[in-house]
Amino acid sequence: MFLALLLVALIAVLHGCSAAVAPSTPARLGRRQILEDIVNGMNTTANHATLLGVKLSTDKQSYYTIVSMGNMSFRVALDSGSADLWVVSTACSSSVCSSIPRYQLAYGSSTFQSVNSNNSLFNISYADTTFASGFIARETVYLQNLTVPQQAFGLMNSSNVTLNDDISGVMGLGFPRLSTIASTAANATPIFASMASQGLLNYPLFGLFLSRNETGSLTLGAIDASVVTNRSLIEWHDVVPFAPFNGTDGTTASYLQWAIELRQIWVNGTYINPAPTYSQSDSNTSLALLDVGSSGIYGPYQDVERIFSGFSGSRLVDQTNGQWAVPCDSSETITYNFGYGNFTLQPTDYLVGPVAGDSYYCLAWPAATSPRSDGIDWQLGQPFLHTVYSIFSYGIDTKEAPLIGLYPLNNATAAVQSPSVVSSYFSAASATVNTALPNYLVPTPSYTTPAYIFNTSVTAPPGLIVSSGLGASTYSPVLGTGYLNVTAIPTVAPSPTLLTS
Structure with missing residues (x-):
C-alpha cells in the first residue's frame, strides 16, 4: 500500500x-x-x-x-x-x-x-x-x-x-x-x-x-437515514493530521489515516489510561484508526495487558498474535472514550467464540500488537464498528477539517449481557473457534519500539484545515467549529424494494 x-x-x-x-x-x-x-x-x-x-x-x-x-x-x-x-x-x-x-x-x-x-x-x-x-x-x-x-x-x-x-x-x-x-x-x-x-x-x-x-x-x-434517526446524537472528532516524513522536504502537515485521539478506556468501570507509544507526537495521545478492512480490534501490549488484567481468569494464549482468552461467561464490558460520550462493547461484541478444545474459554478482542512507527496504537475494526454508525467527513479546502462522526448503536448504560445470552448467541452463530490453547502460561513478549517516522519539528495540530487536497472549496461547510449544523447533513434512505441475498 x-x-x-x-x-x-x-x-x-x-x-x-x-x-x-x-x-x-x-x-x-x-x-x-x-x-x-x-x-x-x-x-x-x-x-x-x-x-x-x-x-x-x-x-x-x-x-x-x-x-x-x-x-x-x-x-x-x-x-x-x-x-x-x-x-x-x-x-x-x-x-x-x-x-x-x-x-x-x-x-x-x-x-x-x-x-x-x-x-x-x-x-x-x-x-x-x-x-x-x-x-x-x-x-x-x-x-x-x-x-x-x-x-x-x-x-x-x-x-x-x-x-x-x-x-x-x-x-x-x-x-x-x-x-x-x-x-x-x-x-x-x-x-x-x-x-x-x-x-x-x-x-x-x-x-x-x-x-x-x-x-x-x-x-x-x-448518511443512512434508516440508521441515523437523530443526527444530534452524532459525536464528532477531529481526524489527526500527520507531519511530513523524516528525511523529506515537506514543511506542512496533512492527512494520512482515518485516525482520531483515544482518550480513555474502561473495563467494567475501572479506568485505564491509554499509553501512547510516542510522547513526542503533537497530541501525546493514543491514536485509533477506524478500519473496516480489519476483522478485529488491535491495541498495544501496554494497554491490552491491562485490559485483560481486569478479567477474572484471563490468559495470554498466543504470544505471536497477541491473543488473549477469557472465560466464556465473562460479564465485563470494555468502553472506549474519544473525549465525549462512551462507546461500550458487550461480551458478544468482544468475544470471538468458544475454543473447540476447551469450551470454557473464549478468544477475545482486543489482540495486542507491537508498536507501529507511525504512532497509531489502536486499530478499531469490525467488532467496534458494529456498535456505531461511523461517518467519515473528508473536509473542505480552507474551510473545514476532516472529521469522524460516531453515532452509537449500543446503549452505553445498558445492563451487561448475562452468560445465558452470550451462550445462546454463540450457539446460534456456530461460532466455535477451531484452535487449541497451550497447556502452559504464555509470558508477555518483549519488543523494541521503532523510531518515530514523522518530523517532530513540524506541528500537526488537530483541526488543521489545509488549502488543498480535501473536498472542493465550492462546498458550504456545515460541520466546522462554531457552525455545526447537523440538520444540513444530507441523508439517503434504502429503497423499499431492497434486493437481498
Whole structure:
C-alpha cells in the first residue's frame, strides 16, 4: 500500500482480504446476478448521493460491495485503512485469479484508458505479508447512480492475496497520501478523494453501517437515514493530521489515516489510561484508526495487558498474535472514550467464540500488537464498528477539517449481557473457534519500539484545515467549529424494494 521506504510504518492491516478461493465458482457473474446477492438501494431524489449495500464474506473477514466498470460488475472489499482501488484482470494467470470475476481486457471498453501503455506499475503490500501488483489504468466507475469518470485504478496480475465469495479486489477509502497509485501516476487521486475534490457528492463524506446480521450499507455523499434517526446524537472528532516524513522536504502537515485521539478506556468501570507509544507526537495521545478492512480490534501490549488484567481468569494464549482468552461467561464490558460520550462493547461484541478444545474459554478482542512507527496504537475494526454508525467527513479546502462522526448503536448504560445470552448467541452463530490453547502460561513478549517516522519539528495540530487536497472549496461547510449544523447533513434512505441475498 506504500512505497518501500514507507511500507513498514504506514500500512494498516487488511485482514479482510485473505481467504480461500471458493471452489467451482463462475469465472464471471452477470450484472443482474451479482446485484441480486447484496442489499442495494438509494434515495432517487439525491442524485449526488447513493446508498450501496454491503455484505460480510463467508469467512467473516471482509465486507464487500459492488462497483461497475467497463460493462462489468465486481465485488470489492471495503478498506478505510488503505486508499487504492484495484481489481483482478485477465492479465493474471496465477491460481488466485482462476475462479473469480476479472476485468476483461479483451472487451475493449470504450471508457478504458491506458496509462503509459500499461507500463505504470503498482505494488501494494499489506502488513499481513500479502501483496497485489499489476499496472495502472483509468476507467469510468459506477457506484449505483454516481459516476466517477477516468478514475485511476489498479489491474492486478500477480498476488498472494486469496479471495472468496467472488470478491475481485479492494476499494480503499483513505486519503491520497496513503495511496501507492497516486504516488506512481500523475492525477491519480483515490476514488473517494476524487469524488470529494471534484464536487461530485452532495457533501464530501461517506457513512458506514455494519449490522449484526452480516449486511449493512455504505453511503456516499450522505448518511443512512434508516440508521441515523437523530443526527444530534452524532459525536464528532477531529481526524489527526500527520507531519511530513523524516528525511523529506515537506514543511506542512496533512492527512494520512482515518485516525482520531483515544482518550480513555474502561473495563467494567475501572479506568485505564491509554499509553501512547510516542510522547513526542503533537497530541501525546493514543491514536485509533477506524478500519473496516480489519476483522478485529488491535491495541498495544501496554494497554491490552491491562485490559485483560481486569478479567477474572484471563490468559495470554498466543504470544505471536497477541491473543488473549477469557472465560466464556465473562460479564465485563470494555468502553472506549474519544473525549465525549462512551462507546461500550458487550461480551458478544468482544468475544470471538468458544475454543473447540476447551469450551470454557473464549478468544477475545482486543489482540495486542507491537508498536507501529507511525504512532497509531489502536486499530478499531469490525467488532467496534458494529456498535456505531461511523461517518467519515473528508473536509473542505480552507474551510473545514476532516472529521469522524460516531453515532452509537449500543446503549452505553445498558445492563451487561448475562452468560445465558452470550451462550445462546454463540450457539446460534456456530461460532466455535477451531484452535487449541497451550497447556502452559504464555509470558508477555518483549519488543523494541521503532523510531518515530514523522518530523517532530513540524506541528500537526488537530483541526488543521489545509488549502488543498480535501473536498472542493465550492462546498458550504456545515460541520466546522462554531457552525455545526447537523440538520444540513444530507441523508439517503434504502429503497423499499431492497434486493437481498
